[in-house]
Amino acid sequence: MTEWTILGAGALGCVIAGQLHQTGERVGFMLSERHRGHFHPNLDLITLSGRHQLIQSQPRFPEHARKVECLLVFTKAYHVLEALQELQHLPKSTPVILFNNGMGLSEQVKALLPDNPLLVGVCSHGAMKEQDWLVRHTGKGDTWLGPLNEAGKAWQHLIKPLAKALNHCEWSDDIALHQRRKLAVNAVINPLTAQYNISNGQLAEPRFKEAVEQLSDEVYQVISNLDASSAESREDFRRRLAQVIELTAANHSSMQQDVTHGRKSEIDYITGYILQHAEGIPVPVNQQLYDEIKNREMHKTKLAA
Numbered sequence: 001m002t003e004w005t006i007l008g009a010g011a012l013g014c015v016i017a018g019q020l021h022q023t024g025e026r027v028g029f030m031l032s033e034r035h036r037g038h039f040h041p042n043l044d045l046i047t048l049s050g051r052h053q054l055i056q057s058q059p060r061f062p063e064h065a066r067k068v069e070c071l072l073v074f075t076k077a078y079h080v081l082e083a084l085q086e087l088q089h090l091p092k093s094t095p096v097i098l099f100n101n102g103m104g105l106s107e108q109v110k111a112l113l114p115d116n117p118l119l120v121g122v123c124s125h126g127a128m129k130e131q132d133w134l135v136r137h138t139g140k141g142d143t144w145l146g147p148l149n150e151a152g153k154a155w156q157h158l159i160k161p162l163a164k165a166l167n168h169c170e171w172s173d174d175i176a177l178h179q180r181r182k183l184a185v186n187a188v189i190n191p192l193t194a195q196y197n198i199s200n201g202q203l204a205e206p207r208f209k210e211a212v213e214q215l216s217d218e219v220y221q222v223i224s225n226l227d228a229s230s231a232e233s234r235e236d237f238r239r240r241l242a243q244v245i246e247l248t249a250a251n252h253s254s255m256q257q258d259v260t261h262g263r264k265s266e267i268d269y270i271t272g273y274i275l276q277h278a279e280g281i282p283v284p285v286n287q288q289l290y291d292e293i294k295n296r297e298m299h300k301t302k303l304a305a
């Protein structure tokens with residue numbers, strides 16, 4: 001049985017670790033240098049039914065990378081490259097699955113790990129970090145897995161244990177399509193909830209109707225322009241967006257959590273990606289939200305310095 005090593009003990013990484021553990025899979029956490037010397041309690045996962053599930057796992061550090069059998073990367077998008085660079089002893093045969101939010105890292109990861117089987121995971125489970133090592137599973141979702149390079153194509157069998165643990169996991173040869181669809185939802189929910197400091201569900205209130213509509217129209221146009229042949233209709237996108245807002249109504253988006261806690265956000269990989277790929281499509285609402293959130297990040301960094 002493959003051992004799954006989770007890189008990035010954030011909310012979603014911990015929830016997936018807990019779900020895998022629950023179905024008898026072996027799971028470990030790879031910690032980065034900045035966690036060395038800290039105390040590591042067991043992971044306490046609050047399941048959907050409100051039960052506490054304790055997960056014991058020996059923390060691993062970069063020098064243990066040569067033993068990693070399958071690496072699941074849940075690190076924040078802006079830490080992915082740095083965290084992978086630390087794993088110099090990672091065997092070239094180890095599959096690496098990128099689950100990070102946003103887009104724009106694929107080419108750099110391919111250049112960094114040219115021999116490893118590379119895959120992308122797109123997962124819509126809801127997760128919330130209550131404190132370090134205490135994480136709540138807030139909603140069931142879907143998971144898609146697909147190859148990022150030729151070697152990744154041989155790892156389709158990983159969907160079986162993932163489907164058992166996560167309720168759903170399917171293979172897609174066009175995983176970029178699923179990435180784009182998730183990015184489109186994140187590009188509406190995340191910056192708006194961060195800017196107005198609200199839960200996902202509050203976006204359904206009439207006072208945010210106009211902002212949601214304007215932003216989703218801009219995002220829809222940019223995303224469908226990236227690959228017109230696989231684009232969903234505007235109505236389907238709106239329906240899907242409304243469904244995610246409803247299903248994650250009690251959640252605070254990852255960007256809202258990052259911004260309110262004064263952490264760096266993934267705005268560059270979400271809204272930044274939309275701005276970079278606008279190709280002449282007017283995106284004033286995206287630009288405004290991008291500028292405001294970057295401004296707040298810079299201000300926080302200055303205060304912390």
Ligand code: KPL
Pocket residue numbers: 101124126185186189190200244248251252253254255
């Ligand atoms: O993926 C998410 C995030 O917070 O990053 C959503 C789907 C918006 C759920 O909160």
